[in-house]
Amino acid sequence: MNVAILGFDTEGRSSYDFYKARGDSLTILDQNPAAAVPEGAASVLGEHYLQDLDRFDLIVRTAGLPPQRIFEANPSLAPGKVTSQVNQFFESSPTAHIIGVTGTKGKGTTSTLIARMLTAAGFDAQLAGNIGVPALELLPTLTADSWVVLELSSFQLSDFRGRPPLAVCLMVVPEHLNWHADFLDYTSAKAQLFAFQTPEDTAIYFPGSDASKAIAGSGHARLIPFFEAPGAVVVEGVITIDGQSICRTDELKLLGAHNWQNACAAVTAAWQVTQNVEALRSVLTSFSGLEHRLEFVATVAGARYYDDSFGTTPETAIVALQAFSEPKLIILGGADKGASYAELAQTVKDNNVRLALLIGDQASAIQAALEAVDFHNFMPGGHSMDEIVTNAAARTQPGDVVLLSTACASFGMFHDYKDRGQQFTKAVQALAAAAGSAPTLAA
Numbered sequence: 001m002n003v004a005i006l007g008f009d010t011e012g013r014s015s016y017d018f019y020k021a022r023g024d025s026l027t028i029l030d031q032n033p034a035a036a037v038p039e040g041a042a043s044v045l046g047e048h049y050l051q052d053l054d055r056f057d058l059i060v061r062t063a064g065l066p067p068q069r070i071f072e073a074n075p076s077l078a079p080g081k082v083t084s085q086v087n088q089f090f091e092s093s094p095t096a097h098i099i100g101v102t103g104t105k106g107k108g109t110t111s112t113l114i115a116r117m118l119t120a121a122g123f124d125a126q127l128a129g130n131i132g133v134p135a136l137e138l139l140p141t142l143t144a145d146s147w148v149v150l151e152l153s154s155f156q157l158s159d160f161r162g163r164p165p166l167a168v169c170l171m172v173v174p175e176h177l178n179w180h181a182d183f184l185d186y187t188s189a190k191a192q193l194f195a196f197q198t199p200e201d202t203a204i205y206f207p208g209s210d211a212s213k214a215i216a217g218s219g220h221a222r223l224i225p226f227f228e229a230p231g232a233v234v235v236e237g238v239i240t241i242d243g244q245s246i247c248r249t250d251e252l253k254l255l256g257a258h259n260w261q262n263a264c265a266a267v268t269a270a271w272q273v274t275q276n277v278e279a280l281r282s283v284l285t286s287f288s289g290l291e292h293r294l295e296f297v298a299t300v301a302g303a304r305y306y307d308d309s310f311g312t313t314p315e316t317a318i319v320a321l322q323a324f325s326e327p328k329l330i331i332l333g334g335a336d337k338g339a340s341y342a343e344l345a346q347t348v349k350d351n352n353v354r355l356a357l358l359i360g361d362q363a364s365a366i367q368a369a370l371e372a373v374d375f376h377n378f379m380p381g382g383h384s385m386d387e388i389v390t391n392a393a394a395r396t397q398p399g400d401v402v403l404l405s406t407a408c409a410s411f412g413m414f415h416d417y418k419d420r421g422q423q424f425t426k427a428v429q430a431l432a433a434a435a436g437s438a439p440t441l442a443a
Contacts (some may be wrong), residue, residue, distance in 0.1 A: 001025065004053060006070070007062025008035050012174065014134035015060045015085050016041075018282070027056070037079055053077055060085065063155040066179060082159065086152065089135035090162030097147040099269060103170025103212065105316050106262045107131075108290050109254065110170060111151040113266035113283060120279035121270075123147050130156060147273070151315060160192040167193050167221070168204045168269050171261065172211040173315045175318060178338050190215050197221035204268050218321065224268060227260070232267035239284070241271050247281045253288040256323030266307045292421035294320060294405075300432045301399025303329075309421030310336065310406035314344035317407035321351045324401045328352060331381055331391050332366050334408030334420075341369035344407055346413055349375040350390065359388060362408045365379035371380040383413075385423035386430075393431055 001024045005016045016038070017027055028037045044051075044088040050073035053059055059082045061070060071077055089097070101111045108131050118125035126136045129150035138148060152160075154176060162258055169437065172187060180186040194203050197219035205216035207225040216223060219260035225231050232241040238259070239246045248259055263284055270280055289295060292310040299305070308320045313335070321328065330353055332344075341362075348356055348370060358366055359381035370378055382388040392402050404424045414420040 001019070002055070002057045003027070004029050004056040004059045004406075006030075006049075006053075006059055007060055007065050008032075008219050009064070010132075011085050012060075012061055012062045013090070014136050015062075016221050016438075018085075018088070018136045018139070019060070024058075025405075029053075050074070052113050053081075056081065058083060058100065060088065062161075063153065064427060065158050066155075067105050084156060084159060085134060085136055086129070086150070087140070087159070087161050089150075090164075092136075092139060092203045093148065094139075094142050095144050095146045095148060096165060097145075098162075098163075098164045098166075099270075100152050100153045100164040100167040100193050100201065100264075101147045101149065101170070101394070102154070102168070102193050102215075103206070104175050104264070105311070105313065105319075106170045106258070107151045107153070108257065108310075109293060110168065110262045110265045110269075111149050112290060113287060114146075114168075114269050115149040116283045116287060117266060117270040117280050118147050118149075118273060120282050121276040123273070125149065127151075129153075129186045134163065143225055154186055154189040157192045157223040158189040161196065163196040163198070163201070164193065165197075165201045166204070166217070166269060166272055167197065167217045167343050168226075168265055169194070169203070169206065169212045170265055171206045171209045171315075172215060173313065174339060175207075175313050175337065178336065187215055190219035194218040194221060204272075206265070224272075226264045228270040232264035232271070234264065239263055239267060241267055242275075244275070244277055246277060247284050251285045253284075253286060255289070255294045257317055258323070259289075260318035280382040292417060294323060297419075297425050298301065298432050300393065300428065300435055301396060303396035303400040303402055305402045305424075305428045307421045307424050308403060309410070309417045309424060311405045311407070312409050314339050314407045316340055317344055318347045320403055321347055321353065321407035322405075326399055326401045327397070328353045328401045328403055329355045329357065329396060330403045330405060331357045331359060331388060332407055333361075333363045333381065333382060333393065334406045335360060335411040336365075339407070342372070343408065343442065345369035345373045345375060349373050353377070354397075355379065355392075357388060357392055358404070360408060360413055366407070385414075385420070385427045388423065389427035389431055 028043040087333040100262040115127040125147040130153040131151040202222040203216040204219035206212040356378040
């Protein structure tokens with residue numbers, strides 16, 4: 001088969017390896033003229049990489065490339081020729097035990113919790129997808145008895161055709177409106193995860209979000225809410241399901257009340273597979289979170305610094321602010337994702353924020369939103385992470401919390417959210433060293 005690997009990033013490389021091992025004839029297509037392709041590989045690099053795709057039997061797009069762009073460049077291209085790594089995984093997986101997780105935020109945390117819960121209960125459980133492990137890389141390790149948890153973004157789901165027997169939709173709010181045409185396009189992409197489910201399957205959703213319920217109901221699966229019975233729910237400070245107490249919320253290692261939702265989503269999903277209370281409890285009371293999600297970095301001069309660089313929407317910055325009662329300095333701004341900052345501004349005003357440091361292209365838009373709610377304790381953050389952290393540190397007091405939770409994409413000042421978080425961590429640790437004492441690191 002004549003196969004095009006469209007986009008040669010991490011996912012594209014694993015797709016290349018999969019189809020090469022299968023014996024297909026491959027061509028790598030990428031807009032980057034300097035993309036490093038395997039020696040001897042056929043390739044089309046640069047601005048014309050999307051031209052004349054009809055010549056291929058199959059086109060495997062990378063998740064970040066919208067399908068619409070492919071068809072706009074090739075109007076006569078048959079839709080069935082375009083696929084994705086996730087679609088290929090569902091076609092090739094030796095196991096049908098696949099759990100898909102989507103939503104706006106919390107996907108990585110919830111997916112990780114589910115996989116760890118199943119592992120703790122004695123199952124062979126693997127985690128992949130948008131969390132950083134390409135799904136096709138799991139295939140050599142899977143058997144018919146394996147369980148796979150996939151974190152799936154709207155990018156990956158735009159042309160999804162699989163049928164997971166168990167799928168989860170977390171809270172959904174507008175995001176990636178610079179990629180999707182509008183909010184309907186965004187939710188329609190996520191709905192693909194559920195669209196092919198049958199009455200034999202299960203769809204778990206957050207009832208506090210109309211969008212989440214509508215997305216989960218896109219197919220014909222049995223619907224189960226979480227954070228509301230009969231799914232896992234918080235009753236008098238205890239996470240419970242089917243009358244079974246799992247753990248107290250004050251035993252969770254995850255910070256913030258928003259993580260109660262993620263915990264309940266994970267418990268509800270895992271409960272469909274195992275009712276091992278101790279396994280679920282052991283994970284909830286030991287897992288402290290993923291990198292760049294309200295991750296404690298250090299205490300310097302009595303102020304605690306947290307990296308929430310993964311939070312790239314106003315909603316994630318809001319829940320980060322609400323996770324702490326202490327006085328806060330928050331770093332806000334970056335690249336535009338088409339979001340409104342009105343609710344964020346009100347939350348800043350109402351949640352004990354002493355100072356907002358504004359950065360990036362969206363600094364002026366966020367400043368305008370803050371001024372509209374009569375909040376004026378803001379300043380320019382700086383043009384580098386070292387400058388931003390220095391400016392924050394100069395204005396902290398003992399007991400403060402310093403939050404990198406920007407409400408915006410990282411592009412412009414940083415390569416991606418990981419780069420932004422890593423630079424923040426490095427700058428904070430350098431600050432601690434300059435202060436003459438080692439930082440107090442998280443356990």
